[in-house]
Amino acid sequence: MTSSPTPIDLLIEARWVVPIEPHAVVLDDHAVAVHDGAILAILPADEARAAYAPKERVVLPEHALIPGLINAHTHNPMTLLRGLADDLPLMTWLQEHIWPAEARVMGPDFIRDGVELAVAEMIRGGTTCANENYFFPDVIAATYKQMGFRAVIGLPVIDFPTPWAKTSDEYFSRALEVHESLKAEPLLTTAFVPHAPYTVSDENFIRIRDLANELDIPIHLHTHETALEVQQGKDKDGVRPFARLQKLGIVTDRLLAVHMTQLNDDEIAACAAAGVSVAHCPESNLKLASGFCPAEKLRAAGVNVCIGTDGCASNNDLDMFGEMRTAALLAKAVAGDAAAFDAAFALRAATLNGAKAIGLGDRIGSIEPGKRADLTAVRLDALETQPLYHVASQLVYATGRHQVSDVWIDGQRKLVDGELVGIDKARILSKARAWREIIASEEEA
Template sequence: MNEAAAQSVDLLIEARWVVPVEPHGVVLEHHAVVVRDDVIVALLPIDEARAAYAPKQTVKLPAHALIPGLVNAHTHNPMTLLRGLADDLPLMTWLEEHIWPVEGKVMGPEFIRDGVELAIAEMLRGGTTCANENYFFPDAIAATYKRYGFRAVVGLPVIEFPSPWAKTRDEYFERALTVHDELRGNKLLTSAFVPHAPYTVSDESFERIRVLADQLDIPVHLHLHETQKEVDDAKRESGLRPFQRLQKLGLVNDRLIAVHMTAVTDAEIAACAEAGVSVVHCPESNLKLASGFCPAEKFREAGVNLAIGTDGCASNNDLDMFGEMRVAAQLAKAVAHKADAFDAAFALRAATLHGARAMGLGERIGSIEPGKQADLAAVRLDALESRPLYDVASQLVYATGRHQVSDVWIAGQRKLADRELIGMDVPDLLERVEAWRGRIAAI
């Protein structure tokens, strides 16, 4: 094809390897991704791409794997400012005696803004391009994500006790609907209801959420069966396991994003598969809080859409999805007593396409396919720690660190270039973070 016939496009990314995730398990060598505006228009061999397209910019990645941007399916990103605050404590002690009291004293729009900004910087440097957010002040959260062009599902919180965000049940719902309306038509931001957990949300609130989620066509994202104690307490108080209660209330359906799910029965796993529930596995947080082990391989074998999340930095203590993939795969093998459980290709799929599907974004992101948004991450695989290389997916999951992420795009816009954040004032951010450290440490 002569130059005159070449199609004009915005971006051509030439990579040593492309891991599209869909089709599953495929690794393409010496391929290029072609982007026009914010959309992937082609994925083809580099020589063919050079002949067919006239890009405004070409990025060559001769020692890199190009993957879909990682999708963190469960986060509390303002809590980056609480990283390491109350470590080595059981879940309810950590939550009730440390985290909630501190949050009550510092939570507000500025805390939210700075925490989310720190999280965005950390996520971009780790190849994450989308987060499923679960926290208070969703208006401030959304404004910060919008400012930096980061993709997110913004949680609309509901809980039965007052917070700096809302004082009554009605106010939680009123403010949630206002934020949802403000996000209509935004290309990067959508919303979901985020009732905290069955033990902090009433039947009346859950019933309102079910009706509204159906009307608005948005997910319901909550902590569920995080510990055996949660299940035992619920049975003692109501005679029902939390999952049974949600079934009774009509919330076990394909909108439900159930996070943690450590204390579950085989029947509950089967019910999740039948109803189309998505489960988010947060292995590092569960391990650190001694919450239990999600039977991830059983969920996978049942055909449940299984995604991966980091949880918040107060309980993890990072937003490292490469580390999370590795631990998820290794832990699943140990729990299942099967070395071939939760293989590397599946771990990468859980951290990309399955997260996108859980959040209602599976048609937009999560894989490198024509027609999808150009959310991409490039990972260098030529360092001595990544050599020799026999299997790209295996190397990404078991031998790669987030420091090897070199470049990131969201909707075709470059956010990280050769490890440098674009459009973020890092010194100013760190100065604000240090001010928060001093304030919080003095509480």
């Protein structure tokens, strides 16, 4: 007796499925079965049709289905500062333009509108999760929740007053309030985001270390971003910032170290031994002339390397396809090895490695049974991606984010044939233009 097909919510049939795990595998003519927001199975499409009775069936005949991309380091409210102060060195850009602009406009409305713009951009580019690092995390979390977007909400700590908090005690008390409020949210988790070694005291790092251990959350930290930062840290503390962080107990498998352009071999080995993750932000580092992360050396040492865009004020986009390509090309040049940071690894860095770095490796980042259905479909039949010999290579070296056609987060459709679902694009554009008028007039005053 033949059993009846199993009722499910969704069956996605794709010309190619790139599961990420197993590594460097591409499955031809496969389907992904989804129910209650979770991946049930990955199997040949003809078998899937016989096995399942889906409420919705999506056929992607010229597409690659990949895990949703994970932006491992970003400041998404800063989309509203995109292009404000370009072509300037980091400290001039930060101290003379970005921080003054933020001081003038930072508040709940600015935060909400910037995140809305960022979410729309990220979904259109195939990104389904962001590791957020900015002030007013309560507003950020509420905006992500309202838009149904997966995110790690950064709990900021910095040694000077901001509109979010005035004292160290206030930073920590408000951080704990936000963390507690998000415990039951299925798409939102938290991480501590101390700004950088040069803006956070030893005392506050120790508090962060102890609380991160107690709450079982990551520490997301700009680290060794520039040569100047390293030299100033050495002048002040007598050791390089990384050594200071080691002494304080921050260098553990909870640490996601961002940028890391200034590393020696001993520091790379220490990262590997401690289980540190590194968020590589190649385009921001290039634009600010911050230096070159030794991404291939880190990969070869066994460090978990992931990819982030950084904020739109220093990139100037949230394009993870562009970031993958730049990361792979730059790593080859820095290593002097054309085989370095290959396409399959670039895809892994932008998906599963990012998930592991933010504490979500058991939930997202690969297309595996039991994981949540965060999925991105990419058309590969465009002129710009033909002829097609190797899917992974084409995705990394030839594909643009405009070829993303469909996106799901937790099994919910967020993009259909390039069109956003449940997001008012005209309203977001109108608000972005209004902020431009406010910020530009104040910058010119």
